Amino acid sequence: xxxxxxxMGGDHAPDVVVAGALEAVREWKDTTVILIxxxxxxEPLVRQAGDQPSNLEIVHASEVIxxxxxPVKAVRRKKDASMVIAGRMVQERTADAMISxxxxxxxxxxxxxxxxxxxxxxxxxxxxxxxxMDGKGMVALDMGxxxxxxxxxxxxxxxxxxxxxxxxxxxxSPRVGLLNVGTEALKGNExxxxxxxxxxxxxxxxxxxxxxxxxxxxxCDVLVCDGFAGNIMLKSLEGAAATIFTALxxxxxxxxxxxxxxxxxxxxxxxxxxxxxxxxxxxxxxxGINGMVLKSHGSSNATAIKNAIRQARIxxxxxxxxxxxxxxxxxxx
Amino acid sequence: xxxxxxxMGGDHAPDVVVAGALEAVREWKDTTVILIxxxxxxEPLVRQAGDQPSNLEIVHASEVIxxxxxPVKAVRRKKDASMVIAGRMVQERTADAMISxxxxxxxxxxxxxxxxxxxxxxxxxxxxxxxxMDGKGMVALDMGxxxxxxxxxxxxxxxxxxxxxxxxxxxxSPRVGLLNVGTEALKGNExxxxxxxxxxxxxxxxxxxxxxxxxxxxxCDVLVCDGFAGNIMLKSLEGAAATIFTALxxxxxxxxxxxxxxxxxxxxxxxxxxxxxxxxxxxxxxxGINGMVLKSHGSSNATAIKNAIRQARIxxxxxxxxxxxxxxxxxxx
Numbered sequence: 001x002x003x004x005x006x007x008m009g010g011d012h013a014p015d016v017v018v019a020g021a022l023e024a025v026r027e028w029k030d031t032t033v034i035l036i037x038x039x040x041x042x043e044p045l046v047r048q049a050g051d052q053p054s055n056l057e058i059v060h061a062s063e064v065i066x067x068x069x070x071p072v073k074a075v076r077r078k079k080d081a082s083m084v085i086a087g088r089m090v091q092e093r094t095a096d097a098m099i100s101x102x103x104x105x106x107x108x109x110x111x112x113x114x115x116x117x118x119x120x121x122x123x124x125x126x127x128x129x130x131x132x133m134d135g136k137g138m139v140a141l142d143m144g145x146x147x148x149x150x151x152x153x154x155x156x157x158x159x160x161x162x163x164x165x166x167x168x169x170x171x172x173s174p175r176v177g178l179l180n181v182g183t184e185a186l187k188g189n190e191x192x193x194x195x196x197x198x199x200x201x202x203x204x205x206x207x208x209x210x211x212x213x214x215x216x217x218x219x220c221d222v223l224v225c226d227g228f229a230g231n232i233m234l235k236s237l238e239g240a241a242a243t244i245f246t247a248l249x250x251x252x253x254x255x256x257x258x259x260x261x262x263x264x265x266x267x268x269x270x271x272x273x274x275x276x277x278x279x280x281x282x283x284x285x286x287x288g289i290n291g292m293v294l295k296s297h298g299s300s301n302a303t304a305i306k307n308a309i310r311q312a313r314i315x316x317x318x319x320x321x322x323x324x325x326x327x328x329x330x331x332x333x
Numbered sequence: 334x335x336x337x338x339x340x341m342g343g344d345h346a347p348d349v350v351v352a353g354a355l356e357a358v359r360e361w362k363d364t365t366v367i368l369i370x371x372x373x374x375x376e377p378l379v380r381q382a383g384d385q386p387s388n389l390e391i392v393h394a395s396e397v398i399x400x401x402x403x404p405v406k407a408v409r410r411k412k413d414a415s416m417v418i419a420g421r422m423v424q425e426r427t428a429d430a431m432i433s434x435x436x437x438x439x440x441x442x443x444x445x446x447x448x449x450x451x452x453x454x455x456x457x458x459x460x461x462x463x464x465x466m467d468g469k470g471m472v473a474l475d476m477g478x479x480x481x482x483x484x485x486x487x488x489x490x491x492x493x494x495x496x497x498x499x500x501x502x503x504x505x506s507p508r509v510g511l512l513n514v515g516t517e518a519l520k521g522n523e524x525x526x527x528x529x530x531x532x533x534x535x536x537x538x539x540x541x542x543x544x545x546x547x548x549x550x551x552x553c554d555v556l557v558c559d560g561f562a563g564n565i566m567l568k569s570l571e572g573a574a575a576t577i578f579t580a581l582x583x584x585x586x587x588x589x590x591x592x593x594x595x596x597x598x599x600x601x602x603x604x605x606x607x608x609x610x611x612x613x614x615x616x617x618x619x620x621g622i623n624g625m626v627l628k629s630h631g632s633s634n635a636t637a638i639k640n641a642i643r644q645a646r647i648x649x650x651x652x653x654x655x656x657x658x659x660x661x662x663x664x665x666x
Binding site: 133144147148179181188189190192211212213214215216217226227228229231232233235236237238239240241242243244247248251252254257258260261262264265268269272276 | 466477480481512514521522523525544545546547548549550559560561562564565566568569570571572573574575576577580581584585587590591593594595597598601602605609
C-alpha cells in the first residue's frame with residue numbers, strides 16, 4: 001500500500017516527518033511512504049540516515065501551505081503545495097491515504113475540494129481519539145471540521161465513527177453516546193433533542209446522552225457532537241489538564257522538601273500525564289472524505305508521525321473507506 | 334433588607350440551610366432572613382442553637398419540590414412548596430431576594446413563572462462565577478438556563494453580566510469575552526459569528542473571542558455563551574479536574590514512601606484544589622428575572638448558604654436589578 005505524507009506540514013517539518021517516515025518504511029516493508037515537499041530539504045535528511053530505502057519515495061513540491069494561510073484561498077492558489085499534491089494522489093488513487101501535520105483548515109479544504117466527499121455524506125468530520133482513564137480512549141467526532149451540524153449529520157457521524165472504532169480499534173459493538181448536558185433523553189438543545197430519536201433508530205449501538213463531566217471515565221466508545229461543542233469540550237479538557245499540571249509543577253518546586261517529595265511521586269505522575277496526553281493518541285482521520293485523509297498533531301515528533309502512518313495502514317487494511325461507503329449507501333436505499 | 338430562603342432545597346436540607354441562615358443573621362443585623370419550609374423540622378433546629386434571633390423569620394410551607402420533580406409541572410402544581418412561596422415573596426416584594434439550593438430547573442421555572450422576566454429581556458441566564466488561577470474568577474453566563482440562544486440574547490447576557498461583575502465584584506470596566514473555538518473574529522458557528530459584530534457595538538467592553546483552553550488563566554471578566562456550550566464547557570472543566578485529583582490520590586497512596594511524599598505536598602495542593610472548587614464560588618443568580626433569584630449549589634454546606642446570603646445582600650445593596658432594568662430600557666429606546 002502507498003501512503004502520501006506532507007513532508008512540509010507541522011511545527012518541526014520536514015525533519016521529524018522524514019525521521020518518522022524512515023522509521024515506518026524500515027518496520028513495514030509492505031508499505032511505500034511518499035514524502036512530498038521540497039526535495040532540496042528532504043533528500044539531505046534521508047541521505048544523513050543512510051541509503052534511501054526502496055519503499056521510500058520523494059515527490060517534489062514547490063510550494064508550502066503555511067500555518068496562518070487562509071485555508072480555501074491557499075488550497076485554490078497553491079496548486080503545487082505539498083498538501084495539495086498529497087490530496088491529488090489520494091483522489092487519483094496513486095496513494096491509498098495521505099497524512100499531514102499542517103494547517104488543519106487547509107487539510108479539511110484539501111479533503112473537500114481535492115479528494116471530494118463520499119456520496120451521501122453531507123459533511124466530513126474530524127475524528128479524534130480522546131484519552132480516557134481506562135486506557136481505551138474514545139473516538140470523538142466532529143472535533144471541529146464543521147461548526148454547525150444537522151441532526152441527520154450527527155447520525156452520519158455516528159455511523160462513520162462506529163465503523164472506524166470497529167475496524168481500526170477492534171471494538172465489536174461500539175457504544176455510541178451523544179454529547180449532552182444531561183443523561184435523560186429529553187435533555188439538550190434543539191439539535192441534540194432532534195438527533196436523539198434518529199440515533200435510536202440508526203444501525204448503531206446507541207447508549208444515549210453522555211455528559212462531558214463523565215467523559216474521561218470512558219462512558220462510550222464513540223462520542224458524537226457538532227464541531228463547535230466538540231471543540232469547546234476538547235479544549236476545556238486540555239486547558240484544565242494543562243492548568244493543573246502547571247500548578248503541580250509550581251507546588252513541586254516550592255522548596256527542597258517538596259522537590260524531594262516530587263521526585264518520589266514523579267514516575268507515577270508522568271505515566272498518568274502521558275495517559276491524558278492528546279498528542280499521544282495518534283492522527284485524526286477526516287471521515288466522510290472519499291479517501292483516507294489523516295491530520296497529525298502540529299507538534300508531532302517522529303514517533304507521532306510513525307504512529308500516524310501505522311493508523312493509516314490499519315485504516316487501509318481494514319477497508320474503513322469502502323465500509324463507510326457501503327453502509328451509507330445501504331442507508332440511502 | 335429581607336432575604337427569603339428555601340429551607341427545604343439541597344442535599345443537606347433543612348439542617349445546613351438553617352445553620353447558614355443563623356450564621357448570617359448573627360453577622361448582619363440589617364438583614365432579615367426568612368426560612369421557608371416545614372416548621373416542624375425547622376423550629377427544632379433553630380431552638381437547638383439558642384433563642385430565635387429577631388431578624389430570623391420562619392414561614393411554613395406544606396410542600397417540597399424534590400430533586401427529580403419535573404420542573405414546570407412541580408412549580409405549577411405544588412403551589413405551597415417552599416421554593417414557590419419564596420418566589421412569590423420576591424414577586425410581591427415582601428422579600429428583596431430569594432435563594433434555593435434545590436432543583437435547578439424548578440428554580441428557573443419559579444423565576445420565569447412566579448417572579449417573571451424583566452421587560453426587554455428575552456431569556457434569563459444562569460450566571461456562575463468560574464474560578465481562575467489568578468484568583469479573580471470570571472462571571473460566566475449562560476450556564477444552562479436556556480440551551481439555545483440568539484445573537485441578540487448573547488448581547489443581553491453580556492450587558493447583564495457586565496453590570497453584575499461591576500456591581501457585585503467591583504470590577505470597573507469588565508472585559509467581556511465570547512466563548513469560541515478560536516480567537517480570530519471570523520471563527521465559530523452561526524451563532525457566534527452573528528453575535529460578534531453585535532457585541533462589538535454593544536455598550537460593554539468587548540475583548541473578542543475566548544478559547545476554552547485559556548479559561549482558567551482568566552482571559553476576561555465576563556464570559557458569554559449559549560447555555561448548551563456553557564454547560565459543556567463547565568462540566569468538561571469539572572470532569573477533568575475531578576479525574577486528575579482522583580488519579581493524584583491514587584498515586585499518593587500507592588505505598589509508604591509516596592504517602593510520606595504526599596504529606597509534604599498536601600498543604601499546597603489542598604489550597605490549589607480549593608482554588609479550583611466550583612462549590613466555593615458562591616451562588617449563581619438568574620439574571621434577567623425581575624427580582625433577585627439565586628441558585629446555591631445542591632451540595633452546599635452552612636458556609637456556602639451563608640455566602641449565598643452575603644451575595645444576595647451585595648446584589649440588593651448595589652441595586653443590580655434596577656441597573657439591569659434601566660440599561661436594558663436605554664438600549665430599547
